[in-house]
Amino acid sequence: MSHAKTKVALLFGGRSAEHEVSILSARSVWEAAPPDRFEVIPVCVARDGAFLKPSASRAVLRSRGVDTTTGDPEFDFVKWFRKEKLAIAFPLIHGTNGEDGRLQGFLEIAGIPYVGSGVTASAVGMDKALMKQAFVAAKLPIVDFVAVTETEWRDERRRVMQAVGNSLRLPYFVKPANAGSSVGVTKVRKPDDLAAAVEHALRFDEKILVERGIDARELEVAVLGNDRPSASVVGEIVPGGEFYDYSDKYIDDKSRLSIPAQIPVRVSDSIRALAVAAFRAIGASGYARVDFFLDKGTKKILVNEINTIPGFTSISMYPKLWGATEIKYPALIAELIDLGIARSRERAARYKSMMSWFDEVEKLG
Ligand SMILES: Nc1ncnc2c1ncn2[C@@H]1O[C@H](COP(=O)(O)OP(=O)(O)O)[C@@H](O)[C@H]1O
Ligand SMILES: [Mg+2]
Known part of the structure; x- marks a missing residue:
């Protein structure tokens, strides 16, 4: 008895700070997915957000250091997915544009099932x-925290500093609301260092958190x-x-x-x-x-x-x-x-x- 294999589109890379980490995750999955049950077809999302064809995507997983700056604007992922009768997409893109619902929304709109x-x-x-x-x-x-938007910080810095001082004990951890991999995270040991930590976190997101360390x-x-x-x-x-x-x-x-x-x-x-x-x-x-x-x-x-x-x-x-x-x-x-x-x-x-x-x-x- 022979069963048709389930065809899986393995999406990796992405317009995300964790692009490289995603390549490592995808390479592992591609190598280890049970070959008797699945045909895993890699599709790389380049750093510019455009997708790469499976052949080019395979090359990215096969050897280290392949350039993934720009995708192939001619490659129509949705059309290809339907034509090749794939069953499901496996989005393995960490962080922004992969883990935050945007990619999932794109797949929903296209009617593509996903992991x-x-x-x-x-x-x-x-x-x-x-x-x-x-x-x-x-x-x-959870730990005590204060969320601050960039606008609040620019317009009412003194009130924000007071709110933080009143509700949290030092040390603080300051971090962007939407990030990952500890990007933009600073430990603050004295009140004078709070402003620099907030400014640093604001480089990555318009909303930041100050937490009790x-x-x-x-x-x-x-x-x-x-x-x-x-x-x-x-x-x-x-x-x-x-x-x-x-x-x-x-x-x-x-x-x-x-x-x-x-x-x-x-x-x-x-x-x-x-x-x-x-x-x-x-x-x-x-x-x-x-x-x-x-x-x-x-x-x-x-x-x-x-x-x-x-x-x-x-x-x-x-x-x-x-x-x-x-x-x-x-x-x-x-x-x-x-x-x-x-x-x-x-x-x-x-x-x-x-x-x-x-x-x-x-x-x-
Ligand atoms: N409130 C906190 N108290 C102590 N350590 C913290 C706190 N917040 C973050 N950290 C440290 O910073 C790391 C990264 O913070 P985290 O909130 O997990 O962000 P990310 O999503 O980037 O992983 C944590 O693993 C921990 O080591
Ligand atoms: Mg973490």
Whole structure:
């Protein structure tokens, strides 16, 4: 008996600060997706936002250092997807224009099923201020923060400084609302340094957050599933420097992963339950990595953030957490694709039921 393979468009690169990281994630998936079940066809989104043909995209994954500055404006991705009868797209683009709902919206408009969270969950998960509001509404514990827009900062700086001073204790962490990879994040130790940190964060986004800095262990959990998601074991990031900053993530490579984290079972159970609650709070689907702080002093657990397209190379935290739980990397890729297909079938069925309701109403009238 022979089954046709499921054809998957693996979207990677993107008009994002995390373009290079995405290439690494995609290369890993391309190499490891179970070949008996899937035909994975890479499609690179160049830095200018235009797509590259599969042949050129394959070349990017095959060897390092291929130039991806400009895409091929002649290549019509949607037309190609339909003509070649692909089943689903796997958007593996981290950060802006990939993880924030924009790409998902494009795929929705084109009627293309895709892996991972939908438009709303992606957008809420990307914007740290909205994300925290969703967490607060779900009664999840988070760090105290103040959100500031560029306009507020320009027009009412003194009031903003006062609000920060009144509601937060030093040190602060200042960060752009929409970014990632610790880009634009500064630790502030004295009030005089706040303004420079805010200006720096404003280079990356028009909305920024000032948070109370926590002396904490950093713990992460992988969540997998659609409506009934499950949580992996807990992992720990041990930063190489003062905090888990950009150079620690991608340049010095001094941080270490510890899986499973050496924490009491009681703590790990709470964290895993909170991870599922955070996933539900933003309405995520497919997968997400939820990051926590465990306050070294008070031992309180705080949700830091959710990432709806987590780093996904075979040695990234997300796949390693599942590897340590029960699911190996190739099976994890298969599960994500299956979850995406299942969700798109459910939505197609609901669309049908909605349309038939209109038919019924029309007959009655
Ligand atoms: N409130 C905070 N207290 C202590 N450390 C923080 C705080 N906020 C951020 N950090 C440090 O900065 C890193 C990056 O911040 P994060 O909010 O996770 O942004 P990103 O989305 O860029 O990963 C964290 O992993 C942590 O090391
Ligand atoms: Mg983070």
